[in-house]
Amino acid sequence: MAGSSRPRGSIYRVINQQLLHLFRLWLRPTFINHEQTALALAQHAIPTNVRYILDSDSLADRLLLELGCEASRLPEPLTLDPNAPNAYFCLNHREGFWGRRSARGDARSTSLKVDPAIGDELATRLVPVSIYWGHQPDRALSLWKVLLSDQWASTSKFRKILCIALTRRHILVHFGDPLDVDELTNDLPSAALKTKRIHRLLRRHFKSQKQSIIGPDLSHRRTLLDELLAAPAVDAAIMTVAEASERPRHRVAAQAYRYASEIASDQSYRVIRFFSIILTWLWNRLYNGIEVSHLERVRAVSDNAEIVYVPCHRSHIDYLLLSYVLYHNGLALPHIAAGINLNLFLVGPLLRRAGAFFMRRSFKEDLLYKAVFDEYIHLLLSKGYSLEYFVEGGRSRTGGMLTPRPGMINMTLRGYYRDHHRDIQFVPVYFSYERVLEISSYLDERKGHQKKTESLRDLFGVFRYFKLDFGQVSVNFGEPISLEQFLSMRVDSDLEMIEPDKHKAICRELGHHIVQGINAAIPVNPTQILATLFVHAGHLEIPEERLRRQLRFLTTLIEADQISSIFDQSDAQIIDYFLSTSGAERQLRDGEPMITITPGGLIDMRYYSNSVTHLFVLPSLIANRLIQEPMIDPEPFFDQLTVLAPLLNAICFSKLAPSAERINELLEIFDYKTEDQQVSSARVDSPLASDLIQIAGIIEPALKQIALACALLKVKPDLLDDLATINERIKTLTITTTAFNPEDLILTERLIQMLSQTQPINDRKAQDNANWIKPQAALATLISEAGQTDLQHLALDLIKENIQSAATTG
Structure with a gap:
């Protein structure tokens, strides 16, 4: 790795200055991670301490580097002083008129420690800078894209000239985290070994950074499909189906190919650019802007792991919103799981080229389709693609998180079991709309109207919303969840030897963990x-x-x-x-x-x-208790919360973990104080006291769900077997016949599992050891006696109706 040794005569300086001025006026590059704070260079921002590292020696790259440093007032990489060294180095140099990168290393590379351009400064910090001309994945058989897009092959002078002329806004300059030379090499005895290690680390950095920005080196779609069909699992499924159906193998193989073609995406950068233009126009017409937060969490893990984005699902807009945000922030676009209902005429092919792959709603019984789809997911992950799917399965019609579906999580886990040389990071994403486009249709469906099938008319119907104000859209990236760490705490054996029941339990737990992470990111x-x-x-x-x-x-x-x-x-x-x-x-x-x-x-x-219900779980619980009993003992109250917390987390997908410190903090906000281990009102006439009832109502539906589940389990310990029927009965309730909103009382399978008794039903003492005993007691001071009585009567009526229905059916 060596500094530039080009002549620095007056002509060269004038040309450099003029080109730099031209770049300032014409180019609109995107600079990423270039602020002093992001690079932690504030105390090191001395020209003699900082060296920028480029992958290849290129005048255009050097000028872009100069522009990025100017924008953030970083130490300048270039100097017009012919006697002063430039503060940049290149891993490789160019050969030939068109600037193809040499396959061999730069022969001028010398030890970083003894290089005359650096001297003996031990604290030198190396800042790798990656430059992408076009920033799109490499695709075969497209001359125009080969000329104008960044690829895994090096970018020639000719292509850069075309990019400067035609795609001036599609240039990314990414500043990597600084490397401390002394810290990385102080354990090595010789300068040669130090240089070798630095070169190796930098090459690894540029490779992983390129995959993070432009995605993996793509094969042609047909090649990918051929590889998919040749996989042992798919081949075995073809043989099994052929034998079972007594059809020729080639016909079953042709069916498998049709399945693969129906599923697979065909990402096209031209279509992505088209969507970028259209969506920029659409967002500006519909919304007051897009606010993006914590994208740095993705950057922190994208270099060393495969990324699976797991957003909430509130609108059809979600399918393109995440890709739009990632594209405009210089990250590789994910392949997006979409329902087959979106594979509409005209729309489907466009979505497919924007990165969507299509899946049928249910294919558990179709062995061949399942094998093809499983293998497709495995191929995407093993080749380094990012994925995006909605663990809720469909759009939420209530605004709250839906119970996670295990399907895609199951396939992701099985793919990881087979090939786990790289970690998978699940990145929760929350789309927060101030006004949801489809809100009126959701309300119609909740009133009992049949769900409308998607059509082209819906697409063009978006124009009628332009006269309305839909506010702002916020996109927040949550804390990534490492699959490697998640499994290491739950699996002791070889991943490929996990038993089916254990795998199902892991799927359920991971799904719940993910939706908690999504909710936490709101x-x-x-x-x-x-x-x-x-x-x-x-x-x-x-x-x-x-x-x-x-x-x-x-x-x-x-x-x-x-x-x-x-x-x-x-x-x-x-x-x-x-x-x-x-x-x-x-x-x-x-x-x-x-x-x-x-x-x-x-x-x-x-x-x-x-x-936002999950954000108010603890404040609402405290308000409930203070309403029912203004004088409370903090210690028993804390025990009460500890009993209810896991159940409320299961219902609200919250991360409630009560602590004495947080409880005392909330009591002070409520204008209550603790005296002699008793909590009492500081000022009865405080305006905040009138707000307690309102705040208490936030968590009331969840408390009633738990109370109803406990009352049902008391009468029918095997409730889980008839849960679906019971829920259908609940949906038929009306406000005039009960004191409850039926929508608030739908019981989840997870809640019933947590409350179900721990011993066999025929055990005489099982009733005394049931898991619902303590929660029912804990609810005694949170739900009024009248409310508890109503819920017990409702439970008896539901059980009675269920028994009568079963008898009639029988």
């Missing part, structure tokens, strides 16, 4: 908080002054990973913003401004309120 916006206030207010209008106070009060109660930047505005501005996006209105009542909402608008608000 970027909270004002619509969600204000919707929560309206839903639990019990009426359609709230005095504006009170609404402002409650808005700030609720934001102090939550511990969110990300808060929307809109909260930085004044209370009045936030209320005005809410009015512009929600359909709520400001009206005067006896001279006092009131914020009002229609009954239909209140139903909409429930959707947005449900999305």
Whole structure:
């Protein structure tokens, strides 16, 4: 690795200056990770301490490096002083007129320790800089893309000239994390060994960084399909199906090829650019911008692991939103699992070329399709592709997280069992909309209307929304979940030897862990908080002054990973913003401004309120207890929360872990204090005291679910066998015949499993040892006696109806 030895005469300096000026005016490159804080160069930003490393020696690359350093006031890589050394080095040098990179290393490379350009400075920091001209994966048989896109082959002068002229906005310059020479080589005795290690580390960095930015080196789609069909698992499935159906093997193989063609994506950078242009226009028409948070979490793990993005699913917009964000932030685009219902005429091929692969809703009984799909997922992961799929299975119609489906998680795990030389990092992503495009159709479905099949008319129907204000979209990347670490804590044996029951349990637990991570990543916006206030207010209008106070009060109660930047505005501005996006209105009542909402608008608000329920679990529990019993003993109360926390986490997909410190913090916010180990109200007439009932209502549906499940299990210990039927009965309830909203009482399989008794049913003492005993006791001080009585009567009625129905059917 050597510094530049090019002549620095006056002509060379003038040319350099003019080209640099031209690049400033014409090019619009994207610089990534180039700030001083990101590079931790503040205390090292001395020209003699910093050296930039380029993969190849190129004038255009050097000028782009100079522009990036100028933008962030980093130490300059170039100098016009003919006697001073430049602060950049190149791993490889160019040969020939068109600048093809030499296959051999740079013969001028010398020891970093003794290189005259560096001297004996032990604290020299090396900053690898990767430059991508076109930043798209390499695809075969496309001359235009070969000329204009960055590929795994090196970028020639001719291609760079074309990129400068035609694709000036599609150039990425990525500054890698600095490497400390002394720290990396102080255990080696000789300069030659030090140089060798630095070269090896830098080559590895450039390779992994390239895969992270432009994706893996792609094969042609036909080659990928041929490889898929030649896989042993697919070949075995073809033989099995051929024998079972008594069909010729070649016909079954042809069927497998049709399945593979139906499934596989065909990513095209031209289509991705097309979507980028269209979506930029669409976002600007529909939304007030896209706020992206914590993308650095993806960058931190993308070099050393395969990435599986696991977003929440709220809208069809989700399919393209994540790819749009990644594309505009210089990360490789994922291959996206999409339902076969989206493989529409015209739309399907476009989505396929944008990275979508299609899957049928159910294929458990189709051995051949399952084998082809399993192998396709394994191939994607083993070749280094990023994936994106929705663990909820479909779009949430309620606004809250849905129970995770095990299908894609199961296939990802099985692929990892077969080939686990690289970790898989699940990256939770939350899309937070201030107004969801399909909200009206969701409400129709919840009223019992049949779900509409997707069609081209729906696509063109988006134009009618342009006159509405849909607010802002927030995209937040959660904490990545390492599959390697997750399995290491649960599996002791060889991964390929995991028993089926153990594998199913791991799938369920991983799915729950993922949706908890998604919920934890929610970027909270004002619509969600204000919707929560309206839903639990019990009426359609709230005095504006009170609404402002409650808005700030609720934001102090939550511990969110990300808060929307809109909260930085004044209370009045936030209320005005809410009015512009929600359909709520400001009206005067006896001279006092009131914020009002229609009954239909209140139903909409429930959707947005449900999305933040998990953030209020602990505050709402405390409020419930203080309402039922103002004088409480903190220690038993903490034990009560410890019993209920796992069940509430199962319902709300929260990460409730009660601590005395957090409880005391919330009690102070509630204006309560602790005296002589008793919690009592500091000021009974405090305006905050009137808010307790409203806050307590947030967690009330989840508490009633637990209470109903306990009451049912008391009468019917084998409830799990009839859970689906019981839930269908619950859905038929009406508000006029019960005191409950049926939607709030749907029981999950996970909750029933956690509450089911631990001993056989015929054991005389089983009833005393059932898991539901302690939760039922814990709920005694959180649900009123009247409420508990109503739930017990409802449980008996449901069991009675179920028995009668079974008898009639029999």
